[in-house]
Amino acid sequence: MKTLIIFLAALLVIGSSVCPGQPAEQLSARQEETAISRAGFSSPEPKLPAAESLQRQNTIPVLMYHHLTDNPVLDGDLCPGVFEEQLEFLAREGYQTITPDYLYRFIRGEKQPEQPKVLITFDDGYESFYNKAVPLLEKYDFEATLFIYTDRIKDREGYLSASDLQELARRGISVQSHGVTHTPLTEISENHPPEDSEQKIKAELGKSKELLENITGSPVNHFAFPYGSFNSEIILSAREAGYDLLFIADERETQAPFIVPRIPIQRDMDKENFRDIFR
Ligand SMILES: [Zn+2]
Numbered sequence: 001m002k003t004l005i006i007f008l009a010a011l012l013v014i015g016s017s018v019c020p021g022q023p024a025e026q027l028s029a030r031q032e033e034t035a036i037s038r039a040g041f042s043s044p045e046p047k048l049p050a051a052e053s054l055q056r057q058n059t060i061p062v063l064m065y066h067h068l069t070d071n072p073v074l075d076g077d078l079c080p081g082v083f084e085e086q087l088e089f090l091a092r093e094g095y096q097t098i099t100p101d102y103l104y105r106f107i108r109g110e111k112q113p114e115q116p117k118v119l120i121t122f123d124d125g126y127e128s129f130y131n132k133a134v135p136l137l138e139k140y141d142f143e144a145t146l147f148i149y150t151d152r153i154k155d156r157e158g159y160l161s162a163s164d165l166q167e168l169a170r171r172g173i174s175v176q177s178h179g180v181t182h183t184p185l186t187e188i189s190e191n192h193p194p195e196d197s198e199q200k201i202k203a204e205l206g207k208s209k210e211l212l213e214n215i216t217g218s219p220v221n222h223f224a225f226p227y228g229s230f231n232s233e234i235i236l237s238a239r240e241a242g243y244d245l246l247f248i249a250d251e252r253e254t255q256a257p258f259i260v261p262r263i264p265i266q267r268d269m270d271k272e273n274f275r276d277i278f279r
Contacts, residue, residue, distance in 0.1 A: 019079035022070035064262035068132040072267040147178035147224035169216035184229035205241035
C-alpha cells in the first residue's frame with residue numbers, strides 16, 4: 001500500500017502544473033487522499049430498473065466541476081482564468097444556466113427551452129466555489145448547483161461551512177446531495193451483509209438530504225453518486241429516498257432518463273475540447 005501511495009504521489013507531482021503567473025505548490029494531504037481513493041475505484045456497468053414514464057433523454061449539457069485553484073494538480077482542478085473563459089464563451093453563445101429542477105421538468109416533457117441551456121455543477125463543497133467561482137458566475141449572471149457530502153461541512157479547512165451554504169442558497173445557488181461520507185455506494189453494498197448495507201445506503205441518501213434541507217431551508221431533490229458509482233438496488237433506494245434526478249460522473253448514456261450523465265471539466269481540457277461539447 002505504501003509503495004502505491006508513493007507511486008501515486010509521484011505521478012501527481014509529475015502531472016502538476018500552475019496557472020499563468022502563479023507559484024508552484026506541493027501536493028497537499030487533500031490531493032493525496034482524493035487521488036488514492038479515486039485510483040482505487042471504478043464503476044461497474046449496472047443493470048437498470050425499467051424507466052418510468054419520463055418523456056425524453058436529456059439533451060441539455062451538464063458540466064461537472066470540482067475545484068478552482070491557481071495550482072491545478074488533480075484532474076478535476078481548474079484555473080479560475082480557464083473557468084472564466086468558459087463562462088465567457090457560454091455567455092457569447094447565448095447559453096442560459098438552469099437548475100436541476102428545471103432539468104427534471106424538461107425531462108418530464110414540461111419545458112421546451114427557447115434558448116440554449118446548460119447546467120453547471122460543482123462537487124464536493126470546496127471553499128474555492130465561494131471565493132473563486134461565485135464572483136465569476138455572478139459577473140455573467142449564471143447560476144450553478146452544488147453537490148455536497150455532509151461529513152465535509154464539519155471539516156471547515158478548505159471546504160464550505162453550513163453558513164456558507166446558507167448564504168449561497170440565499171443567493172440562488174442550488175444545494176443538492178452527494179451523500180454523507182463520500183463513500184462509493186457500491187463499495188458499501190460489496191463490503192457489508194445485505195441488511196447492513198441497505199441501512200448504510202439509506203443513511204447516506206436520507207441523512208444528507210435532511211441535513212442539507214435543514215441548513216438551506218430548500219428542498220433537496222437530486223443526488224450525485226460519489227465517484228459516479230451505482231447499481232440497480234442503489235437506484236431504487238435513491239428513488240425511495242425522494243430523489244428525482246440521479247447524476248453520474250461521466251458521459252455514459254443509460255436507458256433511464258432520470259440518471260443524468262455529466263461532462264467532467266478537467267484541467268487538460270483545452271478551449272476546442274470545451275467548445276466541442278456545444279456543437
Ligand atoms: Zn465527489
